[in-house]
Each structure stands twice: as structure tokens, then as C-alpha cells.
Amino acid sequence: MGLGHPPDRPFKVMDTRALNRVLEYSAEDMTATVEAGVTLAEFQHMVAAHGQQVGLESPFPHRATIGGILSTAVAGPHRGALGLPRDQVIGIRVAHPDGLLTKAGGRVVKNVTGYDMAKLYVGSLGTLAVIVEATFKLTPLPPTARTLFIGCGSMDEGLALTQRITEARLQVAACELLDAVTQARIPGADASVQRRWLLALEFWGNAAAVARQCGEVASMVREQSAVMAEATGPGGQAFWDAVRDKGRVFGEPALIVRAQTLPTATRKMATELQRISNEIRLQPATSLRPLNGTVYAHWTPTGIRQAEPAEWAALVARLRDAARSEGGSLVVEDAPWALGGVVDVWGPPPPSFSVMQRMKQQFDPERLLNPGRFVGRL
């Protein structure tokens, strides 16, 4: 139980790990149907044998199940290349609170038969129905992947470089800007490029195309007199796994918040994060995904004990105001038990909340599924 408020009434935990079969895998059609309890690692392993991947990323892939990943639907660092979790699902089967099983979609990549129910269930934190099986479209694994590390003296230097990369229309598979605290926790980045900020870039694709793009980045870096190194061997993979995990340690939840705005507001959001956390001397590990408008802040369990739960709640509220004033939102992706029920995980419900409430009423009138855990305590 990571994401979401604690349940607001006594609860039972449903374990879907026994639903762990692969029901169909057609490598030629690039589709696969799996039960909800299959872990992401098992799934990726199976399709990787055929040079394919499923566009999902999750911390603890050896434990994280497809059902869990789809109900939280959080994107990873490769969102630009892979899309969002909701984009991957072409068919779904769910169990309703009355025990009925229903399906929607199908097993073909292009299909508009009936309402796109998968969109409703994916990302609903299991509050409408329990996902028992899903069919995915798969994509080819990139033939080449290269990771570049660029040391930057300041956040602005990193953002300026990112902007040039965008303007040059390079096809970046992942782009993350990490502060010094984050760098200290993440393995892989070459010591020779460690500066106050680190811009990490990954390129996927045809070897020649990737080489040309790396070359273009190198000349931009030279012009800005920054320093650059490249990940070697499995270093790139390990680095991106760590970026994806955001310093999570299994069983020891930290406080992880994600602010989501438009790309142009990334800088402002990150600056606000630094200003607000400076004021209260609770500096987080900060990382930015400037191409997606995402800012992550991470406080360790030890750090969290240095302030009262109410202070954390106030901090989260202030950060959320900053994100909302840019037209975005802020979600608490992970929180230690001590803060459960104290910090507001989701913030004020969106304008369409009345429709969401009626949706909950239609699908789970007795509020049996994950009561109180989702947006607006649905």
C-alpha cells in the first residue's frame, strides 16, 4: 500500500499475487495478456526474449505486480519514449465488488468497440473494481541505448541545455536533472562530471542516429563549457533504475512528492521547492524531468523525524499551492506511516469531482474498494 490515503474504515487486503499466469503472448502481433499478479520483471523478461518491451516502469519490478502498477499508473523516467501506463493497455478484465467479472477492449492494437473502460480502471487505485487481467501492446526494444552525464554548475545551466536539446529536436528517451543530494544517492554517474547539478540523457534507437545525437549534445556541452561523460556497460541501466526508484527502500517509505506542471513551469516549480524547503530547513533530494514538467522531491525517513507531522503537512500544502498556481498538481507518491492521514496525498479534488463521485456510486455503491484512499477520499 504505497500511494493513497490510509483507508477510512476497517479493511481487508486482497492479494492478487496468485493470479500470476501469462494468458497469451503473441510476439508477432506484439500483444500479451497477463494476469494482474504477474510481476513487471517477469513480464519484461518474457518479452525481452523476443526483443520486445512493455511500456511500464515501476520501483521494485521484482515485486511490483501489473495490477498494482496499473492501478497507480505512475509514469517512469522514460515517459517520453514509452508514453503513460494508460497508453499501453488494449484490453482489461476486472472484478466488481459484487463478484462479477467484466471485460472491455480486446486483444488487437486498434479497437474502438464500446467504451474505453480500461482508461477508467487504470489509475483509479482499485476504487472502482479490481483489475484481474490486462492485455498490452508491446514495442520493440531499442537496438542501441546510450546514457550521457553532463555536469552543470547550476540548475539554470542544466535547463538551458535541455532547452537547446528540445529546440534541436533530438529524440530523447529520458532526461533528468538531479541536484547534489540526489546524485550522492544514485550510483552510476561518473565522478569526473559531478557538479552541483547533473543532467542525464538517454538516447534510444538505431546506432548511427543515436551516435549523431550524442555528438550534437557533445558540441552543445562544449559550447557551454560544461563537462560530459558517458555511462559504460550496464551503468546506464543501473542509473536509470535508481532514478526511477527515487531512493525508495523497500519497507522503509520515504516522503516522495511529485509536482506536475507544463514543461515551461518546471523551473519555477523547482525554484519554489528550494525556497520553501530552505525556509524550514528541510532540504529534499530534488530531481526534475524538464521535458515533462515534473519535479520530484524526496525526504528520507531520518529527515522526516526532524519535524512534526503537521509541519510536513503544511510543507506539502505550500508546495501544492505552487504547483496549482501554475495550472498543475502535486501528488504525494509515498509517505511514511507516521505521516499517513496527516499529509494530503492528492489535494483538492478536480473540477469534475461530481462526476467522479457518481462514478464511484455506480461502480462501488457500498464503498467496499479502497474506501477513502483516493482523490477527495472517494
Added chain:
Amino acid sequence: MFNQRDPTSALIRDLQAVVGKSYVVHAPEDLLVYEYDCSIDREHPSIVVLPGNSEEVAAVLKLAARAGMPVTPRGAGTGISGGAIPVGRGMVVALTRMTRILDLDPVNRIAVVEPGVINLDVTKAAAQHGLFYAPDPSSQKACCIGGNIAENSGGAHCLAYGLTTNHVLAIEVALPDGDVVWLGDPTGLEPGYDLRGVFIGSEGTLGIVTKAVLRLLPAPETVTTLLAVFDQTDYASAAVSAVIAAGIVPAAVEMMDRLAIQAVEASLHAGYPKDAAAVLLIELEGLRETVAEQAQAVAAICEVQNARAVEVAQSAEQRERLWAGRKGVAGAFGSIAPNYYILDGVAPRTKLPEVLRRVEEIAARYEFPVANVLHAGDGNLHPCILFDDRVPGADRRVLEAGMEIMRVCIDAGGALTGEHGVGIEKQDCMAWVFSEDDLAAMAKLRPAFGADAKFNPGKVFPGARGEWEGSTGARRIMERALAAGAYI
């Protein structure tokens, strides 16, 4: 249920006060334009209202609800499956006046548009910034964004880029009761249920889109188009599977069979060999090194799969000519048959050879010629049955043949519709794919969005049309389905 099918003069006055006199259409001869969506069905509305902005849409919906009048939203009327046809008459709300591009933000790569904006106009506006809007239904010169969202439209290039749902970040919607709400936000990641996602593809049965935030993509660095020519359709289908199996996802893989080629060459002269059994039009987009490598690989694969010839377009004109054939194919059918009925089905790519053989058999049994046009890369087939509606009983037999073909798609593990939607046309086939429980779960969306039986009645669900119409007896006429120049 209180169901007002004809407007009272008081309602007409109230509507005129909201949208202006000239935007309320109720003279019978003026209503005719709104009776048709390129499908088999026709029914003219009792009244058509053309609001000019979100507030007017909301006010119109409130008036309709108060008057107990059924409402059907309508865009450009190219839907083909009957979604915009007002079953049992009532009010049509046409969004064609709402054609403003409200914002185009090249840095964040988003556009905010009204629902009546024509699909192609988004790309035209974005082009000055080197951006484009990816979903490209073949009707893109005519159809509008509201209709695209309602149908979750695809297009030739959705093989690589995905459907409308992958490119719409947020929508402003007037709910059936007249409340206006945003579903999603421009970041595409608003916390809460993905109401944006379930609304897209709901075929105009949950509310009216009044604004949309669209994602724009940078135009590809390079585009290469290949024409591969085959002496058997099976070879062409096998080549499609082989390309995908090689880990190559082209931007588009289109297929046309012998009859389609002959129709095109008779009127458009695109340069397809007239004696070929099938051609594939394969387009690769992206970085130049990738495209060059893939073009070579695709050509080699086609040759291994018995292509008689593989030609690479050498100039922009040649590429356009190859595409003009593909794009003009529906219009070209008009030159070889009095009428045609276009089907839209999906099969797993690997089952295409088998499915196409069955299509052939069925058409032969019914004694109709059939021309096949496919978005082959994603298994989406459009068999076009050619016929003459002056022959007594032909229209009924065409529909029967069509249903048999749909059945073949389903039996192959495919889908009832890949892009045209269920609408009126396929509602009774829904029971082939979905159980009553599946359909009941879907039906829950209607009350959740506040849509009662009077909001776009008679659509999507099995028997919906019959139930709603009762004995009003709509006309069902088989006509030449599409305008010249249209393509599917």
C-alpha cells in the same frame, strides 16, 4: 418518459435568444443537410442548433433538458456509423461554428481548440512551428476535433503514433445537464479518475466536447515512402507481419488489393501496376539514419516475402502521387460501381491472410465484388462491397454479407470496429463480443456523466435503436456511401 420530439414555438424562441436567430434551423428543407453521416442510415432532426461557444452549448442543453427534447451532438457528419444521426428525431446540436484555435503554445507543444476545428487545420496551424497533430483520419480535411474525440479516431499513421486518445490531454465538456467541466488538465496527469480517457471514444453519448487541449509533436526529420507490389494478397499480408516481426514499426502500412488498385488506376493513375494482386504503401518517419536503415530492411523483407517489385518514392511529388491513390480509393469506387458499403473490422495482423480469404469467399457467395483497403499495419481492414441498389434486395444482402465479414473478424480474435465506431450500424453485434455484464458495466458511465436516455439516444448498446424508436420507423436507405475524393 416525457419525450418532446418537435419543438414548440416557445422553445424555438428561447434557443434563438441564446444562439441568435440564424443559428436555429427548423425549416424542413434546411434540416435535410443534417440527416446523414455517410452511413446507411438517415433521419432528419426536428431542429438543429448551432451554438457559438461553451456557454451557449450549456444553455442549449439546459433548454433541451427542460423541454424534454432528445439531443444528438454533431460535428462534420462524416462518422459513417450513424453516431450523429438523431434516432427518433429531436434536436441536433451542431458544433461546426466553434472553429477557433484558442491557443497554440509551441514551447509546451500544445494547442487549445474548439470542437468544430477541422482536424487538418490543427496541423496547418502548427506547421509554422515545425509541429503537427498526429491523428490523421483519412477524412481529415472534413472531420472535426469534437467528432475525432467522440470516435477516438485513428488514421493511416496511428500505427506509430496511436489514436486520438494518446494525443488529447484534456477536454472541456458540457455535461448533458448543461454543467460545463474540464476533464483532465493540460499536463495530461490530473489526479483522479481518467474521465478524459473514458469520454474519448464514447461516441457522443456522454456529453458535448466544447474545448480540447491537444498534444503536438515535432515534425519528423525524414519521411520515406515505399511501394511494394505483390502477385498474391497472401504475400502482401505476410510481408506486413514480417516487417513488424523484425522490430520495425513504420509510421504507416497501407494495403490495397486488386480491385482497389484497378479502381484507383481507372480514375487517378497513381502509378500502381494494374495487374498486381496487392500493393503495400509503407511510410517510414523519423531520424534519417533510422529511416535509411529501416527502408533497406523493409525492402529486403518485402523481397523475401515474394514482392514482385519494391519502389522507393524519389521525390515529394512521387510520394504524394502514391498517397493520392490511397486517399482517393473510396471516390474511385464510385467510378466502377453504382454503390459501395464500407466495412471497418480488425484482425490480429498475423490473421490477415486467413481473414482476407474468408472475405473473398463471403463476397463470392453473395455474388458481390469486394475491394479491400487496409490499414494493414494494425490489422484494420476496410472491405468495400460494391453493388447496385437498383437490384431488388441488394441492400439487404449487402448488409448480411457485411455482418458475416464482421463475424469473421471477431472469430479471428479481432474487433468489431477499429475506427468508425459502433453507433447505429454495429450495435446489435456488440453482443458477439461483450456479455450482458460487460455491457452493464459500460452502461454505468451514462448515469455517472448525467446522460439519461434522451442524450444521443439509440446508439452503441444492442437494441438501443429499436427501443428508442419504438414504432416511429426511421428510413433506412442504401446510397453511395461517400463523396468523391473521400478516402477511408
